[in-house]
Amino acid sequence: MLVIEISNAREVMRRRVGRLGERLIGTVMDAEAQVEKALIQELESAFREFGIEARILSVGGAALVGRQQLELPLQVRDERQVRAEEA
Numbered sequence: 001m002l003v004i005e006i007s008n009a010r011e012v013m014r015r016r017v018g019r020l021g022e023r024l025i026g027t028v029m030d031a032e033a034q035v036e037k038a039l040i041q042e043l044e045s046a047f048r049e050f051g052i053e054a055r056i057l058s059v060g061g062a063a064l065v066g067r068q069q070l071e072l073p074l075q076v077r078d079e080r081q082v083r084a085e086e087a
Helices: 009-028 031-050
Strands: 054-060 063-065 069-071 075-082
Touching: 009 031, 031 054, 031 075
Parallel strands: none
Antiparallel strands: 054 075, 063 069
C-alpha cells in the first residue's frame, strides 16, 4: 500500500492559476482536493497503461505524524477503481 501526502498543494495551485486565482479558488475550492483530483487522473492513466489494477482513494482527515504513525479517521473524498483492460 502506498500513502502519498501532498505537502505543497497551495503552491501548485498558485503556479497553475496565479496568486489572484489562487485566492479566489481558495475561498470556494480546497486546493489539496483539486491537486489530489489531478494526481488521481494521472495515476489512473498510468496504471491503465501498465495494466495495474488498483483502488485509488482521496481522503480527508488522515495525518502523518513523524515517520512512524498515520492518524485516522478517514473521510473519502474521491475513489477510483482501476481495472486492467484485456488485450
